[in-house]
Amino acid sequence: MSFFTKLRDRLTKSSSKIGGGLDDIVAERAEPAPRQPEPPPQQGQPQVQPAPPAPRPVENRPGFVGRLLGRDAAPAEPRRELDDAMLEDLEDMLIAADMGTDTALRVTANIAEGRMGRRVSATELKQALADEVTRIMTPVARPLPLYPKKPQVVLVVGVNGSGKTTTIGKLASQFRAAGKKVVIAAGDTFRAAAVEQLQVWGQRAGVPVMVAPQGSDPASLAYDAMTRAEAEGADLLMIDTAGRLQNRADLMEELAKIVRVIRKKDPTAPHNTLLVLDATTGQNALSQVETFRKLADVSGLVMTKLDGTARGGVLVALADRFGLPIHAIGVGEQIDDLDAFDAGEFARALVGL
Numbered sequence: 001m002s003f004f005t006k007l008r009d010r011l012t013k014s015s016s017k018i019g020g021g022l023d024d025i026v027a028e029r030a031e032p033a034p035r036q037p038e039p040p041p042q043q044g045q046p047q048v049q050p051a052p053p054a055p056r057p058v059e060n061r062p063g064f065v066g067r068l069l070g071r072d073a074a075p076a077e078p079r080r081e082l083d084d085a086m087l088e089d090l091e092d093m094l095i096a097a098d099m100g101t102d103t104a105l106r107v108t109a110n111i112a113e114g115r116m117g118r119r120v121s122a123t124e125l126k127q128a129l130a131d132e133v134t135r136i137m138t139p140v141a142r143p144l145p146l147y148p149k150k151p152q153v154v155l156v157v158g159v160n161g162s163g164k165t166t167t168i169g170k171l172a173s174q175f176r177a178a179g180k181k182v183v184i185a186a187g188d189t190f191r192a193a194a195v196e197q198l199q200v201w202g203q204r205a206g207v208p209v210m211v212a213p214q215g216s217d218p219a220s221l222a223y224d225a226m227t228r229a230e231a232e233g234a235d236l237l238m239i240d241t242a243g244r245l246q247n248r249a250d251l252m253e254e255l256a257k258i259v260r261v262i263r264k265k266d267p268t269a270p271h272n273t274l275l276v277l278d279a280t281t282g283q284n285a286l287s288q289v290e291t292f293r294k295l296a297d298v299s300g301l302v303m304t305k306l307d308g309t310a311r312g313g314v315l316v317a318l319a320d321r322f323g324l325p326i327h328a329i330g331v332g333e334q335i336d337d338l339d340a341f342d343a344g345e346f347a348r349a350l351v352g353l
Contacts, residue, residue, distance in 0.1 A: 018313070019126060019352020021093040026080045026122040028089070079119035087112055090125075098282045099313035103320040107132045126351045133316055133347035141343040142325040144171070144272060144300065151183070151229035151237040153262060153269040157255060157296050158276035159288060160243030163304035163330065165194050167276050168238050169201025170338040171328070176205045180235040184209045185225035187218040187258070188242040198240060204335075218242065218254070219261040226265045239270070256295045273299050274327065277318075279306045285314050289322055302338075304330040312350050 080086060087108050094104035111128045120128075146152065154171075158164045165188070172182045184202055188194040189212050202209035210228060212221040222239050229237040239262075241255060262269045275298045277285045285303075292298050301324050306312055319326065329346070330338040 018093070018097050018129075018350060021097070022090075022125050022129065022351065023122045025086060025089045025093065026120070026125060027078060029080050029086075077121035077123060079121050081117065081119050082112065082115050083117070094313060097313035098317065100283065100286070100317035100321070103136075103313075103317045106320070107136075107316075110135075126353050130344075130347040130351045130353055133350060134344045136316055137319045137326070137341075137343035137346065140319045140323060140326045141341045142300075142327065143340045144274075144327045146180075146235075147271055149268070149271060151226065151234045152271045153226065153229075153266065154236060154238045154272045154274060155241065155259070155262070155270035155296065156238060156274045156276060157241050157292055157298070158243060159278075159281075162243065162276045162278040162281075164243065164276045165197045165240055166201075166333065167274075167302050167304060167328075167330065167338065168240050169198060169205070170330070170335055172201065172207045172236075172238055173205035173335055174338075175236055176207055181233065182207045182236045182238065183225060183229040183232065183234045185221055185237065185239045186211045187221055187240045189214060189216045189218050189221060190242050194240065194242075219258045222258050223261050223265055226262065226269070252291070252295050259296060273297055275301050275324075277301060277303045279303050279312060279314065282314055283317070285318060286321065289318060289324070293322075298324065300325040300327045302326075302328045302330070304338075307331040315346070316350075 090111070091104050091108045094107060095101055099107065107129070110132050111125075115128070144154075156164050156168050168184060172184055175182050182205070184198055184207055186195040186198045186209055192214055195209075195211050195214075199209050199211070201207075210221065210225045212218075212224075218241065225237055225239060239258075241258065242251070259270065273296050275289060275292050275296075277288060279285075281288070289298065289301070301318065303315055303318075303326065306315075306329055315326065315329070318324070326341040328338050329341050
């Protein structure tokens with residue numbers, strides 16, 4: 001099963017919220033599909049009563065020509081005129097799906113362009129929304145860039161419980177499978193469970209994990225890990241950091257210290273700073289991006305737990321507002337439940353197509 005097949009299967013809450021919402025918007029004031037009127041009899045000609053229909057066989061299957069010409073097709077979908085009231089319903093539904101007010105207004109305005117006054121079906125509305133989401137997200141759908149610099153330092157940051165440790169393990173495993181030499185630094189020196197979790201992932205992927213005693217200075221560990229990765233000729237050094245709330249000034253200053261110490265070893269490092277976001281946090285993800293960008297110069301995003309939220313629209317709001325690259329998304333705990341972000345596939349899954 002491909003990753004985006006799983007995404008469509010698992011993004012049930014979000015797709016049912018948006019896709020079902022679009023169905024409801026059209027059905028609220030839907031007009032039945034018009035029937036073709038019978039042609040009136042020509043004047044002066046006798047009206048011939050149609051012959052009674054012949055009994056149909058038990059197995060009601062259309063003939064070859066009927067199938068070829070599309071006869072016996074499903075009845076036409078109900079349609080609703082796209083007017084101001086329908087656009088307001090659409091805006092409200094997108095805001096409820098965490099797309100954000102500004103993004104929802106822009107999306108609905110673009111959908112309305114050239115369609116106002118036309119009767120549209122739910123499928124046409126879903127396709128129009130998917131096209132708009134794809135347009136917004138295509139520029140930010142970029143894989144994590146790989147540079148010739150060795151070691152390429154990847155700093156991974158985020159709030160508590162966002163999925164940083166699991167994301168590092170999955171990315172390290174995937175890079176290792178692609179032939180890259182990877183070293184992991186367990187920079188969350190305050191939480192023993194995070195270190196143990198990284199060590200498990202390191203064993204699975206065949207990637208060494210550098211650790212330090214609990215309570216050690218994470219900046220010192222990051223510096224030592226850079227020294228080791230350079231000596232071993234590693235392609236990538238992935239540094240985990242402790243989860244921190246964006247409103248805790250002391251913890252955010254500690255993160256800034258890690259960056260300063262890393263740059264003493266290599267002024268160009270970190271070469272990537274990945275902010276891992278939990279999709280279930282909804283609009284709070286926007287404030288997280290703003291805060292972490294100031295302190296850690298975030299270069300790209302990874303969004304996890306898209307299978308556990310009814311508010312996947314927040315990813316569209318992030319792309320529209322910040323334009324930061326979205327390197328990967330996750331929909332589960334298995335190694336293949338994290339994959340590169342594809343704008344078109346995500347858009348179709350989001351709207352329930």
